[in-house]
Amino acid sequence: MLVSAPEMTTDNQAENTPTSSPTDASVETVRKVYAKDLREKDSVNTVFRVTKKDRVTARSGKVFLSVVLVDKSGEIDARVFDKVETLEPAFAPGDYVLVRGNVIAFHGKVQVVIEALERLDPEPLDPKEFEPPAAPAPAPAEQAPAPKAAAPAREAREERRNEEQAAPKTGGEGHGGARAVGQIREIITERVNDPHVKALLLAFLDDPQIAAGLPHAPAAKGVHHAYRGGLADHLLSVMRLTLRVADHYPMADRDLLLAGAFLHDVMKVAEISPEKGFEYTDEGKLVGHLVMTAQKIREKTLSLPNFPPLLEQHLTHIVLSHHGRLEYGSPKLPVTLEAQIVHALDSLDSRIASWVEAMQRDPNDKWTENLRLYERSLWKGPVPTVRGRAPVEGGGRKKFKEKKPKERPEKTAGEASPSQRPEKAERQEKQREPRPPREPREQREPREQREPREAREPKPPREPVNVPKELTFKPFSVLTAKTEPANKPEGGSDSEG
Structure with a gap:
């Protein structure tokens, strides 16, 4: 107004x-x-x-x-x-x-x-x-130090880490999904340089459907990241991988990689229900998250002024081709460096997460049971190097079984537990040994005889209490009888005295 x-x-x-x-x-x-x-x-x-x-x-x-x-x-x-x-x-x-x-x-x-x-x-x-x-000008004799690019980033990260303390807290889960969403926004704000790409990604994050669903949505029904908040964890993991790969392959565009890593699965918020069972929605079964994301990209770019059409097409291509193969649901095969990298990193992150989750569920020590999805058993034992660590610590289900208290065998009468038998035998041996004779006690000197006490005056006899010598009463059975006794004296009372 x-x-x-x-x-x-x-x-x-x-x-x-x-x-x-x-x-x-x-x-x-x-x-x-x-x-x-x-x-x-x-x-x-x-x-x-x-x-x-x-x-x-x-x-x-x-x-x-x-x-x-x-x-x-x-x-x-x-x-x-x-x-x-x-x-x-x-x-x-x-x-x-x-x-x-x-x-x-x-x-x-x-x-x-x-x-x-x-x-x-x-x-x-x-x-x-x-x-x-205006900022004070540096002294002529001294050259102004170059601005540190990391300082604003550190301040922004510190501020975002503490925003929750300032904002009024509301009821909610507050699980890792919400934290991952905050870290995704931080990467987009600080690491994406292209203004059109940044505006589009922030528009996705601020979309009411995505903002409400992303902290709680699973990434899949049961293969990988199949838990509440798993989708945000998966997107954040792929985005971090693209940052590392972009440093190794500078010929690929970092902004397109980050955008593809975030957008490729984001519409799973509407494809899979976060409720119990993680069932697919009607829209998810009829349309699927690849096409749903492409539709959302078109919707957002139309609302952003002067969004380049070719940039929209490249982003849409990354999303539609990220499954990598036509038989896996991608209507297009990757034809750009960025699309191929996003497909590879998405496959890598989902496969590693799936393997680790399978190892955690498996009760064995070295090899998992045969996994039908991958038609093989996986090695989960320690690696044969100086590191000597296993991919999963604790052995999965076995770890939880060990926490249960062991059932103790029932004891028969007079039977002692194995840990108590040696001690009891030692005590019995000690009891059988003859005790040494006691030394005679020294005779104590007789105590001095005390003077006899003076005889007390006899107390006067108490006055007799007026108590009847005999008490007569009827038993309870007589009192509760329905009929009165036939020999009850006339004019007499129930009791005397």
């Missing part, structure tokens, strides 16, 4: 600025508070210019907006945790906004938590009030 700019006053202008006319209802007087003067627990109601706005998903799955506000004193970080869907389309980088909220301290830096925000008409505002101070 575009509103009229408020009449802004600074500390120097506050005393000399006349109040606005009551008839001008569209003008609001707002005192300008500069970014460098904000402190923890301050309330914010002032104007800034937006220089950055990002939609971020924390490791908990919570979506929030990361905003940078600026004025002539400097810039300050801000966050929108509530009403994200309402406030996100209300402003953009470069807009002047009236911000209402509170200031908190996050990792030693002040940060504005935005509760309400309005976009303003920039015409009445002085642009000089919102130009950040």
Whole structure:
């Protein structure tokens, strides 16, 4: 919503600025508070210019907006945790906004938590009030050091690792799937250079269907990564592999490799249900995730301005050919370096994950049982090198069997356990040995005879208690009898005395 700019006053202008006319209802007087003067627990109601706005998903799955506000004193970080869907389309980088909220301290830096925000008409505002101070020039005798590319990346990673602590936590699983999604976004943001490719991948991550399903979706029904969050783990693993391969094969394009690694299986969020059993959906059976991803690429590229058609075709080709063979469901065979690499790395990651999971389930020590899927047994014992480690530690099911308490054999009467028998025999031997005779005790000296006590006066006899000598009563059987005895005396009571 575009509103009229408020009449802004600074500390120097506050005393000399006349109040606005009551008839001008569209003008609001707002005192300008500069970014460098904000402190923890301050309330914010002032104007800034937006220089950055990002939609971020924390490791908990919570979506929030990361905003940078600026004025002539400097810039300050801000966050929108509530009403994200309402406030996100209300402003953009470069807009002047009236911000209402509170200031908190996050990792030693002040940060504005935005509760309400309005976009303003920039015409009445002085642009000089919102130009950040220029960086100090280096001394003439000293050459400015080259900027370190890794420093912003480290700061971004550290910030994302701690965003979950600042964002209000909601109920949820909070498993590895959500963490993998956050790491995928981090790679896309920091390692993808082409602006069109980055915009497309972020549009996929921000798609409501993908954002809701990716932290929980499995990568397959039962072959590999068949668990909740397994799809995000698989995509992240293939993306990391492409980064290593791109360094080895510089003739392949890194941005296309990263895009293909993320896109190739991403629409499995709609192909396989994450509920119990991981059944295929109707759309998954009728269309399949390769075509569903191609459709989603066309949908997103149409919404992005000036997206190159040839770039869209290369990305679609990587997705449609990543199974590698026509009989495996790919309508096209790989014909580009990037498509061939993505196919190979996808096959490698899924095969290794499948083998390791099979080894973990197998109860044997060295060789697995014959796997019908691969028609072979797999070696799972230690490697014959100085490393000496097995691919899977603990031996799979056997590891869990050892944790169960062993059943103890029932003891018969008078039978001792094997661990107790030697000790008992030793005790019996010791008891059989004759004891040495005791030494005679020394005769104690007789005690001195005490003087006899004085005889006490006899106590007076107690007064007799008035208790009847005889008590008569009827037994309980007589009291509970239904009929009275025939020989009951007339006029007599049930008991006497």
